[in-house]
Amino acid sequence: MTAEPPDAHAAEADHLAATLNRLEGKIALLSAALDTHDADYREVKAYMAENRGDIDPGEMYQNELFLRDIDAGGAGAMRQRERLEAMRPSPYFARLDFTPDATGAEESHYIGRHVLQDAQGTAVVDWRSPLGGLYYEAEPGPVRYRAPSGEIGGRIGRKRQLRVEEGRLRFLVDTAEAVRDEILLEEIGRTTDPRMRSIIATIQREQNAVIRDESERTLVIQGVAGSGKTSIALHRIAYLLYRRRGRLHARNTAILSPNGLFAEYVSEVLPELGEEPVVALDLAGIARARLQRYRLAFADPVDPVEPGDEAARERALARSTLEFRRWLERAVTEAAAECFVPRELRVKGYRVEAGELAERYAALAALPVRERLRVLAEQLCARARTELPFAAAGPEAGEVTRALTAMLTVKSAAALYRGLYRRADAPTTYRAAAASTLEWADVYPFLLVAGRFDGLRPDEEIQHLVIDEMQDHTPVQYAVVRQLFRCEMTVLGDVGQALGHTENYRLDELAGLFPDARVVELNRSYRSTTEIMRFAARVSGRPVATIDRRGEEPRVWGFGTPEEEAGWLAEEIERFRTAGRGRLALVTRSRTRARALHDLLSRKLDGIALATADARGVLAHQVVVVPVALAKGLEFDAVIVPHASAEEYRAPADRALLYIACTRALHHLTVTHTGAASPFLPTA
Numbered sequence: 001m002t003a004e005p006p007d008a009h010a011a012e013a014d015h016l017a018a019t020l021n022r023l024e025g026k027i028a029l030l031s032a033a034l035d036t037h038d039a040d041y042r043e044v045k046a047y048m049a050e051n052r053g054d055i056d057p058g059e060m061y062q063n064e065l066f067l068r069d070i071d072a073g074g075a076g077a078m079r080q081r082e083r084l085e086a087m088r089p090s091p092y093f094a095r096l097d098f099t100p101d102a103t104g105a106e107e108s109h110y111i112g113r114h115v116l117q118d119a120q121g122t123a124v125v126d127w128r129s130p131l132g133g134l135y136y137e138a139e140p141g142p143v144r145y146r147a148p149s150g151e152i153g154g155r156i157g158r159k160r161q162l163r164v165e166e167g168r169l170r171f172l173v174d175t176a177e178a179v180r181d182e183i184l185l186e187e188i189g190r191t192t193d194p195r196m197r198s199i200i201a202t203i204q205r206e207q208n209a210v211i212r213d214e215s216e217r218t219l220v221i222q223g224v225a226g227s228g229k230t231s232i233a234l235h236r237i238a239y240l241l242y243r244r245r246g247r248l249h250a251r252n253t254a255i256l257s258p259n260g261l262f263a264e265y266v267s268e269v270l271p272e273l274g275e276e277p278v279v280a281l282d283l284a285g286i287a288r289a290r291l292q293r294y295r296l297a298f299a300d301p302v303d304p305v306e307p308g309d310e311a312a313r314e315r316a317l318a319r320s321t322l323e324f325r326r327w328l329e330r331a332v333t334e335a336a337a338e339c340f341v342p343r344e345l346r347v348k349g350y351r352v353e354a355g356e357l358a359e360r361y362a363a364l365a366a367l368p369v370r371e372r373l374r375v376l377a378e379q380l381c382a383r384a385r386t387e388l389p390f391a392a393a394g395p396e397a398g399e400v401t402r403a404l405t406a407m408l409t410v411k412s413a414a415a416l417y418r419g420l421y422r423r424a425d426a427p428t429t430y431r432a433a434a435a436s437t438l439e440w441a442d443v444y445p446f447l448l449v450a451g452r453f454d455g456l457r458p459d460e461e462i463q464h465l466v467i468d469e470m471q472d473h474t475p476v477q478y479a480v481v482r483q484l485f486r487c488e489m490t491v492l493g494d495v496g497q498a499l500g501h502t503e504n505y506r507l508d509e510l511a512g513l514f515p516d517a518r519v520v521e522l523n524r525s526y527r528s529t530t531e532i533m534r535f536a537a538r539v540s541g542r543p544v545a546t547i548d549r550r551g552e553e554p555r556v557w558g559f560g561t562p563e564e565e566a567g568w569l570a571e572e573i574e575r576f577r578t579a580g581r582g583r584l585a586l587v588t589r590s591r592t593r594a595r596a597l598h599d600l601l602s603r604k605l606d607g608i609a610l611a612t613a614d615a616r617g618v619l620a621h622q623v624v625v626v627p628v629a630l631a632k633g634l635e636f637d638a639v640i641v642p643h644a645s646a647e648e649y650r651a652p653a654d655r656a657l658l659y660i661a662c663t664r665a666l667h668h669l670t671v672t673h674t675g676a677a678s679p680f681l682p683t684a
């Protein structure tokens with residue numbers, strides 16, 4: 001770190017004023033171009049309307065093409081103007097002084113959210129450009145980097161962090177580190193927003209490497225709570241959209257989110273980075289679309305932390321293991337082989353021996369059953385054409401397929417699926433429920449089997465899929481998702497934050513589900529104070545590195561009765577509201593608990609929100625009651641974890657729930673209980 005020169009502030013303030021002028025100039029130019037576009041558009045439209053009937057089809061077509069061009073140009077200019085307008089409050093956040101070996105002349109590059117170019121040249125470079133990358137990863141001294149024109153060598157003379165707000169330079173620091181700690185500390189010490197924000201000004205070196213990974217393999221990011229996984233995944237999308245402009249569009253990129261609340265929480269990051277929001281997917285939505293052709297409905301997932309049907313919970317857990325996926329794949333492969341029992345085929349006088357059918361069917365084992373029969377029929381018809389006498393009418397593929405289909409002992413994917421559980425090697429825990437509606441736990445196993453029987457058409461739109469909360473998906477769900485989305489993926493999560501409805505995986509087991517996986521681990525947490533993370537690490541039993549941001553020690557309060565606990569919670573909420581700093585969440589173990597606590601507190605206080613999977617806008621409330629399952633991925637200035645008794649959190653899986661709840665807090669954490677405290681809570 002080096003101190004800033006004494007006159008640096010004045011010089012940078014002048015530079016900022018000049019840049020803002022250039023920005024306004026560029027915005028004015030674009031506005032003028034847009035006015036011309038509008039006028040041209042109106043003129044051509046009016047001409048076409050007036051002369052309809054007189055214009056020949058060729059000219060009409062030309063005019064339509066012209067209109068389309070004007071339209072596309074206008075939309076592009078509009079988007080560019082919006083991006084530049086968004087730069088007004090803060091056109092850049094850093095300066096990089098670089099001397100290329102080729103010229104020996106030092107150049108100052110300002111780095112911002114977007115590029116700003118005008119007749120004078122480049123005023124601001126995009127954070128995703130090669131020079132932007134250099135800023136995040138290199139220190140002053142000699143460097144080499146890859147630019148579109150080839151590799152460039154040179155020397156970084158200075159890296160300067162500039163804080164510009166509302167168009168004014170607040171402060172600047174020169175630094176040797178990618179980002180000086182105080183600036184990062186200020187950034188993460190702020191109060192939380194109801195929506196996640198971008199982090200471009202303070203991306204850390206290890207995070208930058210993940211964002212810019214272009215190996216086109218499946219990237220698996222294992223990171224402790226608050227290590228920035230979700231932020232990184234979103235910045236990675238913005239980076240890829242920039243790098244592959246024209247080839248990759250937001251509509252080709254999707255995020256598989258755990259729930260609607262989370263999807264809403266992260267929805268602002270990409271627009272803030274000037275990109276369109278990407279497609280939001282969830283496992284239930286994907287399943288619903290795929291099950292339509294089977295006219296199959298399915299029940300909601302069994303919540304592992306709700307009181308309820310124990311047998312269903314066990315069936316669900318049994319289907320979440322790696323062992324189950326291995327068994328299912330083996331069983332369906334065998335069943336698909338056995339369900340075709342060939343007899344001699346006779347169509348229009350053409351005959352094929354049963355033995356040959358069996359051999360040909362076996363050779364097509366890589367295809368779904370129905371596809372095997374179709375290909376087999378085509379092979380036979382092609383051969384018939386060469387063998388039959390010239391005048392004889394040969395069999396047609398359709399009728400041969402029908403004759404072959406009649407040799408199937410199983411007529412549908414549903415029958416094939418049910419049959420698997422009757423196999424001698426099916427462990428009793430895998431037995432299916434006797435119901436017409438599929439249990440949620442059966443949905444993806446069924447889809448896997450349906451894929452082997454009827455085939456599953458892969459999605460053709462999505463080219464990059466982000467899967468968040470990876471530890472909460474089952475190996476069978478991954479097998480199906482992999483079949484449906486044969487694209488590049490970023491898979492992220494924390495094996496320490498499993499919700500308990502899947503088997504607990506080790507990282508290598510999880511990564512092993514992707515044949516081309518590259519695993520990155522992030523072990524530093526940026527969200528919570530050191531005190532909160534130390535407390536949470538004792539809950540989880542795993543050490544965590546933090547940014548050294550200090551705060552108050554988390555508090556653990558025991559009460560004699562639930563009424564006393566509730567009374568204190570109400571008082572604490574009032575105190576929080578009076579202090580008026582940020583947002584408070586009361587994080588409960590289950591949805592039932594959240595509802596009950598919300599009812600109880602609402603009798604004492606007004607304006608307390610309850611988070612449910614489909615409630616919108618709930619995170620904008622100052623005080624919200626939220627179950628752990630929905631709190632995942634979110635953050636709040638203060639968190640209270642009520643009812644943390646030995647009764648409530650005692651099973652091994654509860655440890656992760658308590659850890660997730662505690663790590664939602666940025667600045668303040670309080671845990672309350674009646675009776676004995678949970679054994680997972682640190683004792684003083």
Ligand SMILES: Nc1ncnc2c1ncn2[C@@H]1O[C@H](COP(=O)(O)OP(=O)(O)OP(=O)(O)O)[C@@H](O)[C@H]1O
Pocket residue numbers: 184187188197199202203204207223224225226227228229230231232493494526527632633634635663
């Ligand atoms: N480099 C950074 N600069 C500033 N803030 C950061 C940085 N990295 C992460 N953060 C902040 O840390 C918080 C946690 O980030 P994020 O939610 O992406 O982490 P996560 O690993 O997905 O967490 P969890 O697993 O707990 O959901 C966010 O407020 C994010 O803005």
